[in-house]
Amino acid sequence: xxxxxxxxxxxxxxxxxxxxxxxxxxxxxxxxxxxxxxxxxxxxxxxxxxxxxxxxxxxxxxxxxxxxxxxxxxxxxxxxxxxxxxxxxxxxxxxxxxxxxxxxxxxxxxxxxxxxxxxxxxxxxxxxxxxxxxxxxxxxxxxxxxxxxxxxxxxxxxxxxxxxxxxxxxxxxxxxxxxxxxxxxxxxxxxxxxxxxxxxxxxxxxxxxxxxxxxxxxxxxxxxxxxxxxxxxxxxxxxxxxxxxxxxxxxxxxxxxxxxxxxxxxxxxxxxxxxxxxxxxxxxxxxxxxxxxxxxxxxxxxx
Numbered sequence: 001x002x003x004x005x006x007x008x009x010x011x012x013x014x015x016x017x018x019x020x021x022x023x024x025x026x027x028x029x030x031x032x033x034x035x036x037x038x039x040x041x042x043x044x045x046x047x048x049x050x051x052x053x054x055x056x057x058x059x060x061x062x063x064x065x066x067x068x069x070x071x072x073x074x075x076x077x078x079x080x081x082x083x084x085x086x087x088x089x090x091x092x093x094x095x096x097x098x099x100x101x102x103x104x105x106x107x108x109x110x111x112x113x114x115x116x117x118x119x120x121x122x123x124x125x126x127x128x129x130x131x132x133x134x135x136x137x138x139x140x141x142x143x144x145x146x147x148x149x150x151x152x153x154x155x156x157x158x159x160x161x162x163x164x165x166x167x168x169x170x171x172x173x174x175x176x177x178x179x180x181x182x183x184x185x186x187x188x189x190x191x192x193x194x195x196x197x198x199x200x201x202x203x204x205x206x207x208x209x210x211x212x213x214x215x216x217x218x219x220x221x222x223x224x225x226x227x228x229x230x231x232x233x234x235x236x237x238x239x240x241x242x243x244x245x246x247x248x249x250x251x252x253x254x255x256x257x258x259x260x261x262x263x264x265x266x267x268x269x270x271x272x273x274x275x276x277x278x279x280x281x282x283x284x285x286x287x288x289x290x291x292x293x294x295x296x297x298x299x300x301x302x303x
Contacts, residue, residue: 002162002163002184002186002204003074003133003186004074004076004100004101004133004162004163004186004188004204004205005039005186005188005204005205006038006039006040006222007037007039007205007206007208007215007218007219008038008039008040008041008074008076008188008205008206008207008208008211009038009042009207009208009210009211009212010041010042010043010046010047010078010207010208010209010212011029011030011041011043011045011047011048011065011212012029012048012253012257012260012265013048013050013053014026014029014266015268015269015270015271016268017268017269021057021060021061022266022268023060023064024266025265025266025267025268026061026064026065026266027064027067027068028265028266029260029265029266030064030065030068031068032265033212033215034068034070034073036215036216037215037216038073038215039074040069040073040074040075041065041069041073041075041076042075042076042077042078042103042207043061043062043065043076043077043078043099044058044061044062044077044078045078045137045207046139046142046253047209047212047253047256048061048078049253049270049271049274050078050080052271052274053271055090058090059093059094059097062077062093062094062099063097066098066099074100074101075098075099076099076100076101076103076135076207077094077097077099077101077102077103078102078103078104078105079091079093079094079102079103080104080105080106080137081107082107082108082109083107084122084125084126087107087122087126088126088129088130091104091126091129091130091131091132091134092130094132095130095131095132096131099132100132100133101132101133101134101135101162102130102134102135103135103137104123104126104134104135104136104137105137105139105142105143106122106136106137106138106139106143106145106147107122108143108144108145111144111145114145116148116150116151116154119147119151120151120154120155123136123151123158123161124158127155127158127160127161128160130160133160133161133162134160134162135161135162135163135164135165135186135188136152136155136161136163136164136165137164137165137167138165138166138167138168139165139167139168139190140167140168141167141168141249146168147164149173149176149177149180152164152177152180152181153180153181156180156181156185157182161185162185162186163185163186163187163188163204164185164186165188165189165190165207166187166188166189166190167190168190168191169191169193171194171201174187174198174201174202174203175201175202178202178203186204186205187202187203187204188203188204188205188206188207189203189205189206189208190206190208191208191248192208192209192211192240192247192248193241193244193248193249195218195237195240195244196221196225196233196234196236196237199221199222199233200225200230205222206222209247209248209256210240210243210244210247212260212265213243213247213256213259213260213263213289213294214240214292214294217236217239217240218240220236221236221237221240224236239291239292240292242288243259243285243288243289246259246281246284246288247259247285251277251281251285253270254270254276254277255277255281255285257269257270257276258276258277258281258282258285259285259289262282262285262289262295263289263294263295
């Protein structure tokens with residue numbers, strides 16, 4: 001099995017009402033997730049509000065999570081920054097804290113200059129300097145830039161680039177990533193709304209916000225497809241779709257945090273300028289969670 005295949009969830013960073021990091025809440029959250037079949041966790045991904053954290057806060061969050069994740073469960077940290085220098089520095093700090101790999105988003109501020117050649121040079125320099133394996137992170141919905149299959153095909157030959165997360169829903173592009181990279185290169189899906197199709201295309205697993213809410217269902221999806229039970233996997237995808245959309249493109253991090261709070265996790269408010277979701281959205285999320293039976297399960301775990 002590839003080292004970073006499987007089902008991961010990008011965890012939220014819980015905040016107290018005054019905006020400080022809720023470190024005790026974070027520890028409790030990690031303990032709950034570690035009691036599930038999740039392969040491992042991703043800290044400081046997009047859903048961890050990584051761009052909203054100062055470097056000292058980010059380093060503290062990694063330290064907390066690493067102390068709560070057993071050594072036999074992989075921990076991946078997001079370390080992408082806009083400059084190569086800052087990305088390498090963040091990567092080295094994360095490696096020193098004990099993460100197993102880093103997830104590095106594409107820089108994107110100077111969009112028109114983010115060419116394939118620039119991305120290849122950026123990731124090559126980061127991978128050359130990184131003490132731990134690097135995973136590429138393509139999240140066009142936030143960055144507005146795309147990591148083309150040509151760039152991934154070139155970078156996949158680097159001995160310290162282990163794979164990638166693709167957060168888009170372009171199954172054709174995902175299939176091209178898989179076709180143009182070596183067998184040992186790991187491709188992880190990042191969109192719960194198209195998980196069934198991404199796994200059918202050959203993804204080695206996923207990094208999904210939805211997995212923080214329904215980790216067993218996401219694991220079941222992978223198992224059903226592995227057993228060739230396509231109809232059951234397709235039905236499961238349909239059942240999960242409303243919640244997947246809500247904590248994905250519709251309401252994003254604020255929606256995910258609200259759903260986690262309903263399940264008894266520590267999440268707190270999103271950090272401004274992000275705003276909490278409306279009471280009506282909370283009611284919608286409650287209904288979607290209830291339809292999947294997870295609120296009842298969460299309540300029994302707390303009692």
